[in-house]
Amino acid sequence: MEGKRVLVIGGGTSGNVMTVLLRRAGIDVDLVEVRPDWNVRGSGITLQGNALRVLREIGVWDEVREHGFGFDALGLTTPDGTVLHVGEVLRTGGDDLPATLGMQRPELQRILVDAVRASGANVRLGTTAEILTEDDTSATVRFSDGTEGRYDLVVAADGLHSATRAAIGIDVKPEPTGMAIWRVPAPRPAGVECSVLSHGGPCYIAGYTPTSEDTIYAYLVEAGRDRDTIPPESYAQEMRRLAEGYGGAWDEIRDSITDPAQVNYTWFDRMLVEGSWHRGRVVLVGDAAHCCPPTMAQGAAMAMEDAWVLSQLLTSGSAWDEELLTRYYERRIDRVRMVVEASVQIGQWQLDGVPGDVPGLLDATLPVLKELP
Numbered sequence: 001m002e003g004k005r006v007l008v009i010g011g012g013t014s015g016n017v018m019t020v021l022l023r024r025a026g027i028d029v030d031l032v033e034v035r036p037d038w039n040v041r042g043s044g045i046t047l048q049g050n051a052l053r054v055l056r057e058i059g060v061w062d063e064v065r066e067h068g069f070g071f072d073a074l075g076l077t078t079p080d081g082t083v084l085h086v087g088e089v090l091r092t093g094g095d096d097l098p099a100t101l102g103m104q105r106p107e108l109q110r111i112l113v114d115a116v117r118a119s120g121a122n123v124r125l126g127t128t129a130e131i132l133t134e135d136d137t138s139a140t141v142r143f144s145d146g147t148e149g150r151y152d153l154v155v156a157a158d159g160l161h162s163a164t165r166a167a168i169g170i171d172v173k174p175e176p177t178g179m180a181i182w183r184v185p186a187p188r189p190a191g192v193e194c195s196v197l198s199h200g201g202p203c204y205i206a207g208y209t210p211t212s213e214d215t216i217y218a219y220l221v222e223a224g225r226d227r228d229t230i231p232p233e234s235y236a237q238e239m240r241r242l243a244e245g246y247g248g249a250w251d252e253i254r255d256s257i258t259d260p261a262q263v264n265y266t267w268f269d270r271m272l273v274e275g276s277w278h279r280g281r282v283v284l285v286g287d288a289a290h291c292c293p294p295t296m297a298q299g300a301a302m303a304m305e306d307a308w309v310l311s312q313l314l315t316s317g318s319a320w321d322e323e324l325l326t327r328y329y330e331r332r333i334d335r336v337r338m339v340v341e342a343s344v345q346i347g348q349w350q351l352d353g354v355p356g357d358v359p360g361l362l363d364a365t366l367p368v369l370k371e372l373p
Contacts (some may be wrong), residue, residue: 002026004320007141007151008121009129009164011038014286014303015157016112020058021311023119030149034158036126038113042105043185043264044217046140046195046209046294049093050302050369052101054308056093062109067111068103071194071211079201081248086194092301092369100195100297102209102217104185105318128153131167131278131282135197137320139281148312152320154282155310168279174269177293179204179347180224182239183264186256188216202245204350207254218243218253223351224267235263268293268347272340277332278325285310290336292343296365306373335373338365 004027008015011033019031047055047068055061075086089099116123128144131154142148156164160174189212205221222244230238236257242278243254257263271291277284288305310328318324342365349356 010157070098
């Protein structure tokens with residue numbers, strides 16, 4: 001792929017994975033990230049096996065495994081902590097990877113950032129990019145520092161509220177599903193060896209996931225509230241109040257929720273760009289193209305798979321043309337739509353107060369995700 005030059009806009013999960021894969025093939029990559037520190041905040045992330053498969057592909061699996069906590073089960077309890085069921089989860093990344101791995105979100109970002117830097121990509125932080133002109137083979141971009149560059153392809157990996165998506169005329173925007181989630185990191189209580197969920201009580205879902213030998217992240221899902229009505233300095237107090245309705249490990253978790261700066265409150269959103277994920281020489285990946293509630297813990301996996309599939313096509317020897325970018329969309333859309341719709345459905349059953357067939361839905365979905373994208 002000598003002579004090809006790509007701009008990746010956004011240094012989050014999909015942009016970082018994309019950059020590493022393209023650099024491995026010898027493609028020149030510039031990555032721009034609006035945040036000057038390139039860090040992410042957040043408590044934890046749950047990665048299913050098909051996400052781990054991509055992390056192995058980019059060469060960081062050993063480090064992810066060392067700093068995360070892998071497991072193959074999911075526990076269900078009553079609100080008071082009584083264990084109802086602990087069952088095995090399908091290994092969607094293949095039998096040689098755990099079904100699930102939890103880790104601290106900033107730790108995953110650090111590992112990916114280190115991989116990008118080691119790849120030799122040209123990274124510019126605190127920088128935004130604007131598409132100036134396009135023709136059949138390239139795009140000219142102006143950066144916020146006043147410089148310009150010409151690229152064979154621009155990959156928009158700038159997230160849920162992608163400015164690039166809007167700039168190229170795709171007017172799809174994320175929509176709230178009606179749910180919101182409180183998240184917080186916490187010390188790992190003894191005996192917590194897998195994700196555990198409780199349905200009912202004051203929240204739709206109360207759960208926690210181990211993220212290392214010593215840590216977990218805990219989460220409470222409720223009906224979405226206007227965030228402006230919840231002062232950030234009250235976040236810890238509010239999460240502790242909601243957690244009062246849960247027992248078992250929650251008794252220990254609740255006592256550790258003291259710092260409001262460690263508590264995160266976000267809405268669940270859904271979005272799916274239909275028709276195509278590109279306009280001219282600009283193509284969307286990850287949250288810029290789709291997002292879903294974390295009810296299946298597949299958001300990061302779908303974003304990483306986008307980058308993997310697009311990089312495969314770009315390094316296949318085929319011409320970088322309209323046909324190739326259309327093939328990328330066609331390989332991804334059915335799989336992503338299935339995940340978005342299933343993730344939204346699980347939450348909607350809870351919002352409607354009906355006993356939906358979650359096991360049946362997962363049995364229909366997870367075997368598909370075990371197949372290569």
